[in-house]
Amino acid sequence: MTASTSDAPLVHAVNVSKSFHGNEVLKGIDMDVATGEVVVLLGPSGSGKTTFLRCINQLETIDGGRIWVDGDLMGYDDRGGTLHRLTDKRIAAQRRDIGMCFQRFNLFPHKTVLENVVEAPVQVKGMKRKAAEARAMELLQQVGLGDKPSAYPAQLSGGQQQRVAIARALAMDPKLMLFDEPTSALDPELVGEVLKVMRDLATRGMTMIVVTHEMGFAREVADRVVFMDAGVVVEEGPPSEVIGNPKHHRTRAFLSRMRQEEQAHAEAVVASVTGNTEALADAPGDGGDDGARDTAG
Amino acid sequence: MSTVSGDRPGPIKARPVRHPWRWVAIAVIAVLVAMMVSSFVTNEKWDFPFAFEIMQQTPVIQGLWAGTVLGTVGSMVLGVGLGIVLAVMRLSDNPVLRGVAFVYTWFFRAIPRYVLLALIGVGVGFLYSQISFGLPFGEQLAGAIGIDTTTFTFFTLDWNAFSSTIWAGILGLGLSEAAYMAEIARAGILSVDRGQTEAAQALGMPPGRTMRRIVLPQAMRVIVPPTGNETIAMVKDTSLLIAIPIINELFFQAYNFGQRGFKILPGMVAATLWYLVVCSILMVGQYYLERYFGRGFGAVPKKAKQELTKIGADH
Numbered sequence: 011m012t013a014s015t016s017d018a019p020l021v022h023a024v025n026v027s028k029s030f031h032g033n034e035v036l037k038g039i040d041m042d043v044a045t046g047e048v049v050v051l052l053g054p055s056g057s058g059k060t061t062f063l064r065c066i067n068q069l070e071t072i073d074g075g076r077i078w079v080d081g082d083l084m085g086y087d088d089r090g091g092t093l094h095r096l097t098d099k100r101i102a103a104q105r106r107d108i109g110m111c112f113q114r115f116n117l118f119p120h121k122t123v124l125e126n127v128v129e130a131p132v133q134v135k136g137m138k139r140k141a142a143e144a145r146a147m148e149l150l151q152q153v154g155l156g157d158k159p160s161a162y163p164a165q166l167s168g169g170q171q172q173r174v175a176i177a178r179a180l181a182m183d184p185k186l187m188l189f190d191e192p193t194s195a196l197d198p199e200l201v202g203e204v205l206k207v208m209r210d211l212a213t214r215g216m217t218m219i220v221v222t223h224e225m226g227f228a229r230e231v232a233d234r235v236v237f238m239d240a241g242v243v244v245e246e247g248p249p250s251e252v253i254g255n256p257k258h259h260r261t262r263a264f265l266s267r268m269r270q271e272e273q274a275h276a277e278a279v280v281a282s283v284t285g286n287t288e289a290l291a292d293a294p295g296d297g298g299d300d301g302a303r304d305t306a307g
Numbered sequence: 308m309s310t311v312s313g314d315r316p317g318p319i320k321a322r323p324v325r326h327p328w329r330w331v332a333i334a335v336i337a338v339l340v341a342m343m344v345s346s347f348v349t350n351e352k353w354d355f356p357f358a359f360e361i362m363q364q365t366p367v368i369q370g371l372w373a374g375t376v377l378g379t380v381g382s383m384v385l386g387v388g389l390g391i392v393l394a395v396m397r398l399s400d401n402p403v404l405r406g407v408a409f410v411y412t413w414f415f416r417a418i419p420r421y422v423l424l425a426l427i428g429v430g431v432g433f434l435y436s437q438i439s440f441g442l443p444f445g446e447q448l449a450g451a452i453g454i455d456t457t458t459f460t461f462f463t464l465d466w467n468a469f470s471s472t473i474w475a476g477i478l479g480l481g482l483s484e485a486a487y488m489a490e491i492a493r494a495g496i497l498s499v500d501r502g503q504t505e506a507a508q509a510l511g512m513p514p515g516r517t518m519r520r521i522v523l524p525q526a527m528r529v530i531v532p533p534t535g536n537e538t539i540a541m542v543k544d545t546s547l548l549i550a551i552p553i554i555n556e557l558f559f560q561a562y563n564f565g566q567r568g569f570k571i572l573p574g575m576v577a578a579t580l581w582y583l584v585v586c587s588i589l590m591v592g593q594y595y596l597e598r599y600f601g602r603g604f605g606a607v608p609k610k611a612k613q614e615l616t617k618i619g620a621d622h
Contacts (some may be wrong), residue, residue, distance in 0.1 A: 019579035098412055099513045108510030119603045120524050130510035133520060162603035175506075182510060 013179055018081065020045045020186055020217050021066060028061060033296030035061050037241040038075065048218045050228040050249070053238035054264055059221045062238070063188050066219070067108045068101050079108060080185055080248075093167035106134060113191040115171040117163040117178070123150065124159035127178045135182065142181070149177040153207045169200030173207050180211075187211065189220040198279045229253055237261045339379040354573045357565075361577035367560045370582055378476055378545040379585075383538050385481025390488020395518065397493055408489065415486035420479070421550045425478040428470050428551030438464045473555070484541060491533045495526030527600040535593035539586050546578075557581055582606030 019042035028036040035058045043049050051059040064070045066077055068085045069153035077084045083102055088092040096104070118126050131137040135143075150156050153173040163171050172192055179187060189208065193201040205227050212218060212231050222228065226248055228235055237244045237253040237260075245258045256262045347557020352611040361367060396408040415423075442448065445459025469475055469492055499522050546558040554560070558578045 067509055102508065102511050102513040104511075105509060108509070110506075112502060112509075114502055114508065116500070116502035118503065118506070118521055118525075120528075121599075123604070129520065130512065133512045133516060164603055178510070188509075224541060245350035 019043055020047075020079040020080055022217070023062075023066070024077075024258060025067060026062065027074035028058075028065060028070060028071050028072050036065070036072070039241075039243060041236065041243070043186075043217060045217055046215045047233045048212045048216075048220065048231055048273060050232040050235050051219065051221045051238060052078070052223075052228065052235055052252075052264070053244075054207075056240075057238045058188055058239045058241040063110075063190050063221055064217060066083075066186075066188060067105050068111055070212075071111075079104070079158050102134075107185045108184055108188060109182060109184035109186070110188040111172065111175050111190065111192045113181055113194050115163070115175045115195070117171055117175055119163050122160050122162055123155065123166070123174050126163070126174060126183045130178070131181050146177070146181055149180050150174070152180075152210075153177045154203070168196045168202055169203045172196065172204045176204075176207055182192060185217060187216055187218045189218065189222065191221050191223070193222065193224055198275060199282070223251060223268065225265075227254070234284065238266070240263070352572060353576070354570055355576070357568070357570055358573035358576040358580065361561055361564045361574055362461035364560075364564055364582060366555075367564060367577065368558065370555050370557045371558035371585075373473060374476075374548060374553065374560075375542060375581075375585065376544045377473055378480065378548060379538065379541045379558070380476035381473070382480035382484055382545075383534075383541055385477060386484025386488045386537070386541075387492075387534065389481065389485035391492045391523070393485060393489035394492035394496055397489065398496060412489050414484045415483050418483065418484050420544055421547050423483055424476065424479045424547055424550035427475050428553075432470050434469045436465070436467055438466050440464070470551065473548075475543070475551060476551055476553050478542060479551070480541065480547075484537065487537060488534070491537070492526065492530055496522060497530075498529045499525045500560065524600070528597075528604060531593070531596050531600050535589065535596070538593075539589055542582060542585050542589065610617075 020041040023041045026036055026039040039062055053059045065072050124146055128142045131142040132139055153176055155173055193204050209231050232249045235249045236246040237252055239260050245261050393408045396404040413569050440459045440462040441460035446456045449456045451460045504517055507521045548556045549559050561578040562574045565571045
């Protein structure tokens with residue numbers, strides 16, 4: 011694998027394994043993601059999907075296997091079969107073309123929205139500040155926050171913060187975007203605005219790997235759904251198959267659990283909108299209905 | 308009693324809770340203050356007019372600027388700079404750097420500042436009258452190959468001349484301060500969420516830049532309040548410069564003036580008043596620094612601030 015050709019996958023992961031303190035979290039993951047493809051990783055918590063995502067851009071080192079992104083072996087230099095660990099600087103350079111959005115947004119709280127978006131293009135790419143700011147304003151408009159450049163992150167809602175985080179990642183013109191449960195920390199009524207931006211990004215042809223529990227998003231936007239459990243890929247395919255007609259019993263069990271939670275979730279949202287506290291009290295599960303309770307009161 | 312308009316309660320006009328003990332406290336304090344003021348006026352040994360006179364003497368003003376103020380600024384610049392470097396070393400992956408930082412902090416926190424300054428002023432000069440900067444073992448090397456022994460010496464410092472200047476004092480106080488600042492800076496760096504580093508890494512920022520642009524500015528919010536405390540403590544510690552000995556310093560000059568007039572107390576009062584002025588100005592500066600580094604976080608809660616000040620004050 012040296013140069014990337016148009017039919018070579020953008021992400022090529024082979025037999026990736028990873029342990030934390032003797033606990034094997036990834037047990038030989040193989041995954042190819044083509045340019046322009048949107049892949050959704052599904053699976054129960056602890057299945058290794060977030061860890062795998064973090065391995066792609068070397069936020070975690072892997073113990074076995076190889077990951078190539080756009081033809082580059084991540085984290086290592088292969089000199090005639092012997093691997094040499096890359097310096098932190100060279101790993102940083104490898105990460106430039108890979109954008110990432112985190113569950114907790116991780117915006118820089120001491121910088122304004124505009125400064126957040128401009129930071130990496132100026133500091134890492136050496137872009138002129140004026141040009142970077144113009145580009146940042148375009149991106150903020152794209153995520154619907156053109157009116158907030160001088161706000162500090164703490165003054166924004168969770169949904170707005172996550173959209174700034176997306177704009178910040180896009181400012182580096184990445185070839186690949188990684189999303190690590192981007193809507194899990196959001197109040198239910200704010201999830202939609204973030205998913206809309208991501209859907210928009212997918213239609214623009216961005217290659218995306220998304221860890222999420224949003225089944226609606228997976229069904230509509232994903233080209234392929236990968237179901238992981240206990241560190242292995244259990245089943246994968248188009249969403250209509252994996253979500254609509256799962257083959258494996260573990261996938262089926264997970265999906266039925268998700269469906270219950272989703273229903274509870276939906277009822278909580280409905281209750282919050284109509285102010286019907288009875289429906290709220292009936293809704294089982296506690297996944298994210300805190301926000302709904304706030305607005306219901 | 309609230310007025311009622313119709314059958315719905317109107318605006319609240321309640322009587323406030325009474326605080327009789329506050330009035331008692333005010334009375335007690337008023338009496339104490341009156342006693343103190345009366346003693347200022349009636350006890351002539353205070354001699355405030357002479358104290359004010361001493362405050363304005365040229366040697367005292369010179370001691371204030373060239374000793375106390377320059378000493379404080381210089382040693383804090385050295386202390387904060389070296390302290391941050393030590394903190395980064397302490398948190399690095401390199402075990403050698405970690406060890407060096409730990410030993411440094413251990414050593415300089417254990418030595419009283421007065422003793423350290425005496426060592427710099429007298430002890431080092433006794434051991435090494437000259438300090439040369441050049442190749443390690445340069446003299447022996449040059450001697451072995453038979454050329455002038457100073458060939459590999461680039462710069463020579465006459466320690467005995469150096470040790471009587473304020474720079475020796477700044478060196479001593481700064482080295483000692485760095486040990487405390489290292490701990491403060493380490494706490495500050497550790498207070499920054501790990502997600503901040505990850506976000507910067509994911510954007511392709513190399514580690515050094517991540518530290519400078521993302522982590523340290525946020526750590527400053529935690530570092531500044533105890534550093535203000537350290538600075539105020541340093542103003543007072545410049546009075547230890549006499550251990551070197553450096554006499555061009557506020558307390559020695561003011562005390563000296565009083566002694567010469569056989570009026571020791573006004574000299575002490577003059578120094579005290581100047582220390583009060585300098586520390587008051589520093590407190591104003593600290594307020595603005597905290598506001599600058601707290602941007603984007605809202606106000607630092609009062610409680611947290613007090614906790615931090617306590618941490619900084621524990622030596």
